[in-house]
Amino acid sequence: MIQICGIGPFLTIPAIVAVLNGPLAVIGWICGAILAMADGLVWAELGAAMPGAGGTYLYVREAFQYRTGKLMPFLFVWTAMLSIPLIMSTGIIGFVQYLGFFLPNLTPWQSHAIGVVTVALVVLALYRRIESIRSLSTVLWIIMILAVGLTTAAAYTDFHFQQAMSLPPEAASLGKFFTGLGAGLIIAIYDYAGYNTTAYMGDELENPGRVMPRSIIISILAMMVFYLAMNIGVIGTVPWQDVAKSTSVASLVVERNWGHTAAAIVTVLILIAAFASVFAGLLGGSRVPFYAARDGVFLSAFGKMHKKHNFPHVALLVMGVVTAAGTFFDLTTVINMLVAVAVLLQSVAQIAALTVLRKRQPSLRRPYRQWMYPLPSLVALVGWIYVFYATDHQSQLLSTLWIVFGLVVFLVWARIARQWPFGPKHVREEFLERQNGSVQRH
Template identity: 55%
Template sequence: MSGTPPPPSGGFVRRIGLFQATAINMSQMCGIGPFVTIPLMVAAFGGPQAVIGFLAGAVLALADGLIWAELGASLPGSGGSYVYLKQAFQYRTGRLMPFLFVWTAMLFIPLIMSTGVVGFVQYLGYLVPDMGQGVGDAIGLCVVALVVLLLWRGIDHIARITAAMWVVMIASVALVILAAATHFRPELAFAYPAEAFEFTSGTFWVGFAAGLTIGIYDYLGYNTTAYMGAEIKDPGRTLPRSIVLSILGIMAIYLLLQIGTLGVIDWHRMTDPHDIASTSVASAVMEETWGKGAASVVTVLILVTAFASVFTGLLGGSRVPYDAARDRVFFGPYAKLHPVHRFPLFGLATMGVVTAIGFLIGRHTDLATLIQLLTTVMVIVQALAQILAASTLRRRQPSLRRPYTMWLYPLPSIVALTGWLVIYGYADRNSPGRHPIEWSLAWLSLGCVAFLLWSRRERVWPFGSREVTEGLPDASAVSEEQAAAS
């Protein structure tokens, strides 16, 4: 009816360009994150020097993003890290690393999305202050269901929805920044405590590690389109650009938002659990500057922004198990695509269910601790393994087509490695009594046991021979497909 050619029968369709790819990344990055984590960051640092956490998070995100850019441009398949780890580690450990990645990703991706739903309900509480716990839980579950329903369609329709949500996201952030600028007070924004910059103090570095964890959580999403590599137009150029542009854009937004907020709201209010500034700081800024009516309007926009972040996160995350299942490294049903709209049925459904469960858990736990747990689970199998994968592929597959190569290699890998190790090493100290390191190791160990049981049934390494295949199976067809599309 619309004149759009029907989707091919074989797999995904490359329909996402640079603007839409950048919008998808930025919508995921700048969801509810900064609106709920500014108070957490202030509490971690003990003052307005919390801006250090956002700067440190930006440096780590950019260094790690350049790794994603090289891998994504070279291996633009659906599943992101799954594809990269499969190629890099197949020589010695067979399918172990991609299996473990999918094992952990099916948990940490939807749980990260659940924090967005928690934030959604948290800001909704500003508009409905008498909302009870049960009502809030029901609303959050309805939000998850609506996200899944909207994703149950073709990627071309989703791209248009995402672009519209991106505009709303920019509007909500811009209004808060503008309102803060009109009533900015430097004596508040730069009222540093006496011990704020005692770099020789152990307390500072504990706070720095907590702030770095919160900071990288706020930037997570710069890799969303890498999970959708099989649906990106001209991925060798579009993927690296979308990653770098989204990180730089969000960094500028976060700095303006953080400094502007601190210039309107006394940072002590953000650490008071009974003050609205600790739960809905953007709404507090708007109420302080332009009044209650403006605060309500912007709160609605923030709710749309939060919804958009969950939407784009599940959009990319649902693609993760597809390639794994198609390659017999995950359960077979996850390789099934919708017969008309060509999206992974079971990946989307499963992550929707886990997101709902994570939301209910997050509603009854501390958000900062939940962020710490999720980040720690992600570090070993994705972040650290992927740094090693980039170097391994350069050595093992020197002839692999690389439309983009990492700038200043190996410096970004070293910076990213250092940042992730700091986050992991300080995890237990920043979450006393919750043992995130132990939980991450336990989940990883359980994944290894599951892999042994699965590999024995499938008769693959270590119960069979290793299968080595270099590059994507359809890599040669990418350039031909782009030529035909243009």
């Protein structure tokens, strides 16, 4: 739940309220929860059957190795090199937006400069060996709970139900509603992102078949209730037209009901949470290409360790540069880009991987099997296709070009490394090997 929330709702409530005309934003949050739940059940089966650090990387590696060798895991890591930093960019954008509470007259270039400097500070703080982020996670959790709790409490201090439920005249137009729903679903699914966290730590769970699906289901339902409560509380305090224009909605709500000092305190909490979330995100994200490179599935340069401090400095620096570049775009553009690039080679690829693995490795032990299979997979597939369609054409084009560029890079890499299609495929059913205690190579 900490990973799901982060700074997301503090940034995106104005956007989802704007595209869905105020009160109808609740439909966006509910539809987002349905898509997250259907997709979460895909994660639950794959993660429980193949517990390990790596998540999607492991699943596509196991499922698609039979026909395309290392292509799919390579392309996943390639897209992660873009999507993970873009998620961090939203945190920096949010940091700068809420900093505007204290510095209201910042010019666009001053805002961009602050964003770049903040990214540089995060990278500098990470440019050392860091063994654990447990303490940071605990602090982040406390800060997040305080910021969320105070904002929600302030919203309901002077709540007006009629205002919260007041629909504009254009809400009756189905065409406008479905157009807005697509944009709202993009925002909502961005805010629900993180329900898959336990799948990335499956090897640390004592009973993944029981813990993983429950953690996903409970987290999504709980966060849906929270988002609805916060969204309704905000527009019941401040007219939704004003909320839609706000760049720091939490500060606006708290200041209106509790005064400037209280708003300043909440704003500081949000600033700390934003910085800490980017810190933790780049720390974990920089390890994705590093481990893939060490596994012989990605560019070897990303597998290099810093000679003195022994950490993956190449991956960190590259992701830091992409994060800084992302801060030059507005929030909606960044969310569209990261969602578009993640849909094809993570969300849709995983749905295919689940089906392929059921056929290719039927004897693999599956502590959890997707409820009502294949219905959740089909719901998730339709939902993700709709989300990709709803992203703007620029994001669709850029994400497609990024994948095509990645395919070219893969072919060059495969030629040099003598991998498929320029060498033999090396099929290793790793999790069946662990299960059976035998070597199954082809």
